Amino acid sequence: MAKDLIIVESPTKTRTLKKFLGNSYIIEASVGHIRDLEKKDLGLGENFEPRYRILPDKQDVVKKLRAAAKKAGIVYLAPDPDREGEAIAWHIAQVLDKDEASIRRVTFNEITKSAVERALASPGIIDFRKVEAQTARRVLDRLMGFKLSPLLWDKVKRGLSAGRVQSVALKMICDREAEIEAFDPVEYWLIGSDLKAAEDPGFHAKLHQIDGKKAEVGDGETAAEIVKALETGTYKVGAIEKKESKQSPAPPFITSRLQQEASRRYSYSVKRTMSLAQRLYEGREIGSRGSVGLITYMRTDSTRVADEAISGVRTLIEETYGKDKLPAKPNFYKSKKGAQDAHEAIRPTTFDITPEIADRHLKPEEAKLYRLIWDRFVASQMVPARFDVTRADIVVDRYTLRAQGRVMKDPGFLSVYEEVRKAKKAEEGEEAASRDTLLPPLAEGDTLTLEKVQHEQKFTKPPARFSEATLVRALEDNGIGRPSTYASILSTLSDRDYVEKVNRRFHPSALGRVVSRLLQGGFADIINEGYTALLETELDKIEDGTLDWRGAMAEFDEKFNRDLESASTEMPDVKRDGIPMDEECPDCKSPLVMRFGRYGGFIGCKTYPECKYTRNVETAADAAAEEAGETDGEEKEIPPCENCGKPMVKRRSRYGEFYGCSGYPDCKTILRTGPAAEAPKNIGIKCPECGEGEMQEKKSRRGKIFYSCGRYPDCKFALWNPPVEEKCPQCDFPLLTRKVTKKKGPHVVCHKKECDYERILPDEDEVEGAEGDSASA
Numbered sequence: 101m102a103k104d105l106i107i108v109e110s111p112t113k114t115r116t117l118k119k120f121l122g123n124s125y126i127i128e129a130s131v132g133h134i135r136d137l138e139k140k141d142l143g144l145g146e147n148f149e150p151r152y153r154i155l156p157d158k159q160d161v162v163k164k165l166r167a168a169a170k171k172a173g174i175v176y177l178a179p180d181p182d183r184e185g186e187a188i189a190w191h192i193a194q195v196l197d198k199d200e201a202s203i204r205r206v207t208f209n210e211i212t213k214s215a216v217e218r219a220l221a222s223p224g225i226i227d228f229r230k231v232e233a234q235t236a237r238r239v240l241d242r243l244m245g246f247k248l249s250p251l252l253w254d255k256v257k258r259g260l261s262a263g264r265v266q267s268v269a270l271k272m273i274c275d276r277e278a279e280i281e282a283f284d285p286v287e288y289w290l291i292g293s294d295l296k297a298a299e300d301p302g303f304h305a306k307l308h309q310i311d312g313k314k315a316e317v318g319d320g321e322t323a324a325e326i327v328k329a330l331e332t333g334t335y336k337v338g339a340i341e342k343k344e345s346k347q348s349p350a351p352p353f354i355t356s357r358l359q360q361e362a363s364r365r366y367s368y369s370v371k372r373t374m375s376l377a378q379r380l381y382e383g384r385e386i387g388s389r390g391s392v393g394l395i396t397y398m399r400t401d402s403t404r405v406a407d408e409a410i411s412g413v414r415t416l417i418e419e420t421y422g423k424d425k426l427p428a429k430p431n432f433y434k435s436k437k438g439a440q441d442a443h444e445a446i447r448p449t450t451f452d453i454t455p456e457i458a459d460r461h462l463k464p465e466e467a468k469l470y471r472l473i474w475d476r477f478v479a480s481q482m483v484p485a486r487f488d489v490t491r492a493d494i495v496v497d498r499y500t501l502r503a504q505g506r507v508m509k510d511p512g513f514l515s516v517y518e519e520v521r522k523a524k525k526a527e528e529g530e531e532a533a534s535r536d537t538l539l540p541p542l543a544e545g546d547t548l549t550l551e552k553v554q555h556e557q558k559f560t561k562p563p564a565r566f567s568e569a570t571l572v573r574a575l576e577d578n579g580i581g582r583p584s585t586y587a588s589i590l591s592t593l594s595d596r597d598y599v600e601k602v603n604r605r606f607h608p609s610a611l612g613r614v615v616s617r618l619l620q621g622g623f624a625d626i627i628n629e630g631y632t633a634l635l636e637t638e639l640d641k642i643e644d645g646t647l648d649w650r651g652a653m654a655e656f657d658e659k660f661n662r663d664l665e666s667a668s669t670e671m672p673d674v675k676r677d678g679i680p681m682d683e684e685c686p687d688c689k690s691p692l693v694m695r696f697g698r699y700g701g702f703i704g705c706k707t708y709p710e711c712k713y714t715r716n717v718e719t720a721a722d723a724a725a726e727e728a729g730e731t732d733g734e735e736k737e738i739p740p741c742e743n744c745g746k747p748m749v750k751r752r753s754r755y756g757e758f759y760g761c762s763g764y765p766d767c768k769t770i771l772r773t774g775p776a777a778e779a780p781k782n783i784g785i786k787c788p789e790c791g792e793g794e795m796q797e798k799k800s801r802r803g804k805i806f807y808s809c810g811r812y813p814d815c816k817f818a819l820w821n822p823p824v825e826e827k828c829p830q831c832d833f834p835l836l837t838r839k840v841t842k843k844k845g846p847h848v849v850c851h852k853k854e855c856d857y858e859r860i861l862p863d864e865d866e867v868e869g870a871e872g873d874s875a876s877a
Contacts (some may be wrong), residue, residue, distance in 0.1 A: 101124055102171060102172055102173040102874055103123075103124070103126050103171075103173065104125050104126070104171060104172055104173050104174040104175070104176060104238060105125065105127075105128065105168050105169055105172035105173075105174070105175045106121075106125050106126070106127045106128075106176045106178055106206075107127075107129070107130055107165060107175065107176070107179075107192055108127070108128075108129050108130070108178045108179065108431060109129060109130055109131070109132055109179045109180060109185065109188060110129055110131070110132075110378075110382055111129045111131065111844070111845050112379070112382040112383060112845075113129065113211065113382045113383065114127045114128065114129050114381065114793055115391055116211050116382060116383030116391040116392070116393060117211070117216065119383075119390040119391045119646055120213040120216070120390070121216070125176075126168055126171075126172060127568070128164065128165055128168050130158075130161060130165065130179065130188060130192055131158070131161055132188070133154060133155065133158075133184075133188055133191065134154060134158045134161060134162055134165075134188070134191055134192060134195065135152045135153060135155065135158075135191045135194070135195070136152065136153065136155055136238075137150055137151065137152060137153075137238065137242055137336065138152070138153050139153070141400070142243075142246050143242060143246075143323075143366055143613065144242065144243075147650055147809075148239055148650055148653045148657075150235060150238070150239065151441060152191070152194075152239065152374055152815045154195065162195055163412055165192065165195070166196055166197060166235040169196045169197075169198050170197075170198075173202065174202055174204055175196065175198055175202060175203050175204065176204050176205075176206045176223060177189035177192055177203065177204065177205050177206070177226070178205075178206045178208065178218060178219075179192075179195060179206065180397065180399070181207035181208065181209060181397055181443060182230075182397075182443070182584055183230050183231075183233050183234040183237070183584075183643070184206075184706075185207070185585060186226065186227050186230035186231050186234065187230070187231050187234035187235070187238075189205055189226055189759065190226050190228075190231045190233050192865045193226060203226075204224070204225070205223060205224050205225055205226045206219040206220060206223045207219060207224075207225070208393075208397075209396050209397050209406075209443055209707060210381075210393055210395070210396045210397070210449040211381065211382060211393030211449075212393055212449050215449075227428065228281060229642065229643050229645050230643055231642070231769055232642055232643075232649045233640075233642040233643035235638050236638075236639055236642050236649040236652060236653060237639055239649075239653055240264055240635065240653070243653075243656070243657060243660060244262060244263055244264050244576070245261060245262070245263060246659070247661075247664055248262040248619075248623075248658070248664070249261045249262055251664070251667060251671065252615060252618070253670060254673075254675070255618065255671050255672065255673055255675060256611075256614065256615060256618070256674045256675055256696055257675060257696045257697070257698075259596075260596060260611075260615060261592070261596055262615070262627075263592065264618060264635065265580055265581050265585060265589055265632060266576075266589055266592050266593060267616070267619055268580055268627055268628065268629060268632045268813075269571065269575060269580070269589050269593060269628045270593060270598050270599070270608070270612055270615070270616050271579075271591075271616050271619070271620065271627060271629075272566070272571070272574060272575075272630070273565075273566055273571070273593070273599055273606050273607075273608050273612070274608045274612065274613050274616040274617075275607050276563060276565060276566060277565070277607065277613070279417070279562060279563055280562040280563065280565065283562035283563075285559040285560055285561070285562075286318070286485075286557050286559065286560045287318055287319060287320075287557065287559055288316070288317060288318055288559070288560065289317040289318070289319075289320070289322075289555060289556065289557055289558065289560075290306070290307075290554075290555065290556045290558055291306070291307040291315075291323060291326055291327065291330070291553070291554070291555045292304055292305055292306040292307055292315060292332055292501065292553075292554050292555075293305055293335070293494075293501060293550055293551075293552070293554065294550075294551040294552045294553075294554065295494065295503075295548045295549065295550060295551060296540075296548065296549045296551055297333060297540040297541065297542055297546060297548055297549075298540070298541075298546070299541055299851065300538045300540060301538055301539075301540055302551060303503050303505070303538075303539050303540065304501055304554070305484065305492075305494045305501035305502060305503040306501060306502055306503075307326065307330075307499060308493070308500050308501055308502035308505075309499070309500040309517040310326075310498060310499055310500075311498050312500075313823060315499075320557065320745065321441075323555055323557070325444075326499065326555075327553050327555050329496065329497060329498075329499065330496055330499065330550075330553045331550070331553050333496035333497050333499070334496065334497075334547065335494055335495075335496055335548040335549075335550060336494070336495050336496075336503070336545060336546070336547060336548070337492060337493075337494060337495075337542050337543065337544055337545060337547075337548065338492075338493035338494060338500065338544065338686065339491045339492075339544065339548040340490065340493075340542060340543070340544055341490070341491045342488070342490050342491075342493070343488075343489055343491075344487065344488060344489070344509070344753060345486070345487045345489045345506075346484040346485065346487075347484055347485045347487070347512075347514070348432065348484045349479045349480050349481075349482055349484065349512075349513040350456065350476065350479070350480065350518070350519060351403040351433035351445065351480055352403060352405060352433070352445035352446060352447050352476055352477045352480045353397060353445060353446040353447075353473060353476050353477070354400055354401050354402065354403060354435075354445060354446065354583070355399050355401065355446070355583030355584075355586070356401070356572050356573065356576045356583065356586065358373060358377065358398070358446055358472075358473070359373050359374070359568070359569060359572050359586065359587075360375070360569040360570075360572060360573055361472065361519065361520065361569075362469060362472065362567055362652060363567065363568055363569035364520040365472065365520050366465070366468055367604065368465070368468075368469075369568055369590075370568045370569075370586055370587045370590050371587045371590070371591055372465075373469065374530050374587045376465055376469045376470075377395065377398035377446070377469060377861045378398060378464050378468060379397075379466060380394045380395045380469065380470055380473075380670065381393055381395050381396070381397060381398050384458075384461065384462055384466065385461060386457070386458070386461045387460075388460060390452075392449075392450070392453065393449055394448060394449060394453065394458065394470055395446055395447065395448060395449060395470070395473055396443070396444050396445070396446055396447050396449060397443050397444075397446075398446055399443070399582075399583040399584045400443040400444065400445060400446060400564045400583060401435065401436065401576075401583050401808040402435045402443055402444065402445060403433040403434070403435050403445045404435065404444050404445060405444055405445055405447060406444055409435075409444070409447055410430045410481065412450075412451045412779055413447075413451060413477065413478055413481050414426060414430065414481060414636070415451075416451045416478065417478065417481060417482055421482070421515065421516070422827050423776065424483070425483055425512065425513075425515070426481075426482070426483065427481070427482070427793065430481060431480060431481055433445075433480070443566050445477075446477075447473065447477040448470075448474050448477060451534055454474070455467065455470060455471040455475075455663050457475050458470050458471075458842075459471075462733075475516050475517040476517055478516050478517070479513040479514075479516040479517035482512055482513035482515075482516065483510070483513065484512050484513065484840055485508065485510065485511055485514045485672065486508070486509040486510040486512065487506045487507060487508055487509060488506070488507045488509055489504065489505070489506050490504070490505045490506075490539050490542075491503075491504050492504075492505075492542050493538060493797045494548065503539060504537070504539075505538050505539030505806075506535050506536065506537050507536050507537075507538065508536055513868055560571075564605070565605040565606055565607060566605065566606045567603070567604050567605055567606070568590055568606075571606065572590075573591070578629045578632075578633055579633035579636055579637065580629060580632050580633055580636060581636070582636070593606075594610075595751075597609055597610075597611055597612070597700065598611060598612030598615060598616075599612050600719060602801060609701070609719070610701040610717045611696055611700070611701055614674060614694075614696070616748075618671055618674070621670075621671065621672075622663055622664075622666060622667030622670065622671050623660075623663045623667065624661065625663065626656075626659060626660060626663060635656070638652050643714065650752070674695070674696070675696075677693070678693025678694055678695045678704075678706065678739050679693055679694040679695075680692075680693055681693060681703055683703075685705040685706075685707075685711060686713065686715050687705065687711055687713045687717075688705060688707060688710075688711040688713070689797075690706050690707045690711060691705075691706045692704065692705060692713075693706050694717060695704075698711035700716070700717070701716075701717035701719060702714050702715065702716055703715050703717060704781075709728055712762075714749070714751070715749065715750065716751070716757070733754075738759050738771065740764075741761040741763065741767060741769045742769065743767055743769045744754065744761060744763050744766075744767045744769070745762070746761055746762045746763040746767065747762045748760065748761060748762065748771060749761075749762050758770050758771065759771040776854065780794075780796035780797065780798045780810065781796060781797040781798075782794050782796055782797050782810065783796065783797055783807070783823070784825075785823050785825045785835065786834070787809035787810070787811065787815060787817055788817070788833065788834035788835050788851075789809065789815060789817035790809060790811060790814075790815040790817065792811060792815070793809040793810040793811035793812075793814075793815050794809075794810045795808070795810070795823055796809070796810045797807060804820075806818055806819065806820050807819045807820075807821075807822065807823055817876065819837055819851065820849060821837040821838060821839050822837065822838045823835045823836070823837055823838075823851075824836040824837060824838050824848055827847070828850040828852070828855060828857050829857065830850065830855055830856075830857035831850060831852055831854075831855040831857065833850055833851060833852050836848040836849060836850055836851070836857075837849055837850075837851050838861075844858075844860060845861070846861040847859060847860045847861055847862065848861065848862075
């Protein structure tokens, strides 16, 4: 009898499933999407009908899946349980040449034996509404990318891109930068007194009111007057208020909150967090248990939790922390409006594998993320923390100062988990939730002793630039993007050089600001927060079956084409005319303009090629270094060209910055800048070609690691992939090379092209963004 076939997305997932399904099923992986829109043109037919093609690098995968399906009985399509996963399942079904009656759709919110067996016991069919929603999203992105990107190529430079969500995220970053530049600091003063009562401890009271109104001190003269009155006045205790306050636990993680907390706590990028979470979801080796999926599906915006998980965590809390830490009824949390409730919140799949057990088997960064998810989920089902809060008003003539004390009565959930406090609260002196602030015994009418009046001049600060965490939060608050898209949005902005990250904050590059300004000039009605959020809502309606996807596309396309036609004639031609800089050329006194070349922005003379003056555009990193005092704010003095005597000027190429002769192209003298190259590292393996030299790890001019013989240039043997000191069992070549690909995972191959020996390595941690199969030195 033919075995049934299970098709998943990831090779890692196949290994996890094989651990507990054994040989009962054939299990194969599609390795992500297998089809996409035609690339040679728009890829859309009449009425937005998609024209798909099998991706070139998935031809072999499709052949393998077809062969496996031909021999199989039932085919279970098990890609991820979201829109993208549903679309992948549909595309696989389209290429299998299999009868529809023998194809089933199964989804796993967690990859555990019980969850998989339940899914296989009650399979469903492909949800075509989800497929249509994903199709609509892909068509939208193609319409914008295919039509708008060439406009930017024509008006600015080749290689640029624009996108439905990407361009709005860039707008938000540029708008924030404009706010910062326009910000006018306002002076204010913090005033308070250090006081003592009859008993310890001493305490601090802040100026709260003046003549019964909120105290606002905006200049030094007023501050000095208040300080003088406080230094000479009599301090009497006024109204005292005592009460109990509670702090409730946060809900279990959704994708965006996990990304934000991992960023604040561990400085993980959004992309890194999602990569680690993917590993924990798909399965890690946990000793004798084999490969175990440790967390539920990590792309979710729902705080819903399964009943069995609530039951399990309540048992854990009672046994570990005591019955007093367990609320009488489970805590339930309301998901945000518009949340996709198909998936649970992110939580551990089992309570048998505690963080302490996982620590022994996971990489350190995986263990940190697992503990974060574990602690947050356990805390979410515990009792609130309780505090005794005392607030005392201190009266000095017309001034009222206020002191507040807080003492923890019961830590509740704080015994397990506490969110990282925001920097703003720390600056304002607010104590951490778990820290006590004590006041001495006070009674109304008591006279207090002044120790010292504290006063400090401050200035309001501009809004902070976005970090990855705060940008994700802003996108989410505006209803832009979905849990599965945040990481790719941020990556695209950096990959296109639209933004720079300095001290983990996004600064728009000169190119990013120009592109955003041009897009706002021509497409402001489409590229804005409100309209993008509306499109996200329409995608949700398509999935719900309340909106026809083709009608939605037609409405968007009409509006978009109208803007495109106008922009093609009215958008400034930056490539031809540059951007005026309100500066004169130091060489010929003509106007200077900003332009964008292959290696970034530069400022040059408008009369080029008659005058060849250029200089680099200052980057955010340059400005930050100068502001921090890491440079003296002046260009390093470089001697004239050693060959012709003309001045040397700083230039930029794909290999980085350098100094070149201003007489170029007549004189091509260059002087490298930056740190010295790293010394090669011996790796203890003899060169297989000459047998004399030792293989060394080196870096190319582009910063990529490669391996070559230490006798270079006498011996020119080199490899991109790490060498393994093991003779090829097939052709006896002295060494193998180690590779990692998405299709095969970690494996070793023979270096000789004519030898086809390869061996899959034992299951180990995969490398995100697998290395290419080959490269030339």
